[in-house]
Amino acid sequence: MAKRGEGESRAGGRTRTWVWAFRGAALIVAAAAVALLLAHPRPPVPPPAPAAASPAPAAPAAIIERLVPKVLAVHPHDPTCYTQGLLWQGGALYESCGQYGQSSLRRVDPASGEVRQRAAVPDADFAEGLALVGEKLLQLTWREGVALVYDRKSLAKTGQFPYTGEGWGLCYDGKRLVMSDGSDRLTLRDPQTFAVITGSGGGELKVTREGVPVERLNELECVGAAIYANVWQTDEILKIDAATGRVEASIDASGLLSPQERAKADVLNGIAWNPETRRFWITGKDWPKMFEVEFVGR
Numbered sequence: 001m002a003k004r005g006e007g008e009s010r011a012g013g014r015t016r017t018w019v020w021a022f023r024g025a026a027l028i029v030a031a032a033a034v035a036l037l038l039a040h041p042r043p044p045v046p047p048p049a050p051a052a053a054s055p056a057p058a059a060p061a062a063i064i065e066r067l068v069p070k071v072l073a074v075h076p077h078d079p080t081c082y083t084q085g086l087l088w089q090g091g092a093l094y095e096s097c098g099q100y101g102q103s104s105l106r107r108v109d110p111a112s113g114e115v116r117q118r119a120a121v122p123d124a125d126f127a128e129g130l131a132l133v134g135e136k137l138l139q140l141t142w143r144e145g146v147a148l149v150y151d152r153k154s155l156a157k158t159g160q161f162p163y164t165g166e167g168w169g170l171c172y173d174g175k176r177l178v179m180s181d182g183s184d185r186l187t188l189r190d191p192q193t194f195a196v197i198t199g200s201g202g203g204e205l206k207v208t209r210e211g212v213p214v215e216r217l218n219e220l221e222c223v224g225a226a227i228y229a230n231v232w233q234t235d236e237i238l239k240i241d242a243a244t245g246r247v248e249a250s251i252d253a254s255g256l257l258s259p260q261e262r263a264k265a266d267v268l269n270g271i272a273w274n275p276e277t278r279r280f281w282i283t284g285k286d287w288p289k290m291f292e293v294e295f296v297g298r
């Protein structure tokens with residue numbers, strides 16, 4: 001009879017044999033797998049295809065530029081002109097002065113501020129914005145519903161156009177007249193007929209700052225693809241994208257007049273662009289001075 005220990009020893013020997021056999025087989029299988037992998041490397045993973053169908057990322061929030069006028073020269077201005085429109089042409093400034101019984105159209109010497117030529121406006125008309133189309137000056141009236149037309153050289157009145165609503169500011173961009181009425185809307189008009197342009201590129205432009213309508217737009221100046229507008233009863237001038245109405249820049253024009261000058265004057269109103277020097281001329285209602293400026297970063 002086999003001793004218990006002998007039986008156990010034989011059984012243990014068989015078990016170890018099987019373990020070694022199994023380990024050997026596993027090693028052979030692993031080596032074969034490695035050899036297969038080396039012989040057939042996996043193809044490179046292609047880069048992910050662009051997600052053509054996914055929506056474009058939202059445009060980053062538009063940043064409104066903050067500018068101030070850098071004063072390059074100061075010139076006298078008639079403190080009895082309640083400035084409603086100002087433009088530059090051929091070395092001269094043309095200015096529309098408002099108020100009932102005091103309105104006029106003037107050609108002004110820029111350096112001295114002297115009035116070189118003047119056309120009276122009927123006492124019943126309150127003159128407003130001013131634009132030049134070819135050799136014709138167009139002058140708005142506040143609530144009288146007519147745009148007065150003058151010959152630029154003689155300042156003789158040659159006609160008028162009717163319109164509905166109030167007239168505030170006016171400028172001409174070479175194709176369209178842009179007109180403000182104290183709201184957040186700029187009306188686009190035909191320069192020959194003064195009719196509101198219909199269809200593409202016409203109608204009205206809604207002016208917004210970061211999506212919010214900007215009201216009380218007043219005197220205007222068309223400069224390239226931008227419209228400059230001062231905001232009534234503030235010292236702020238806005239640079240507006242003429243295609244979208246979006247405010248691109250805000251110009252803080254406060255502090256141009258001394259407190260003493262300011263006490264006798266009314267609000268800022270009057271922007272003219274001189275394309276030769278690429279400088280702006282700005283003034284205000286009953287201001288004693290005009291400022292030749294560049295708009296620069298704060």
Ligand SMILES: [Ca+2]
Binds near residue numbers: 086270
């Ligand atoms: Ca102007």
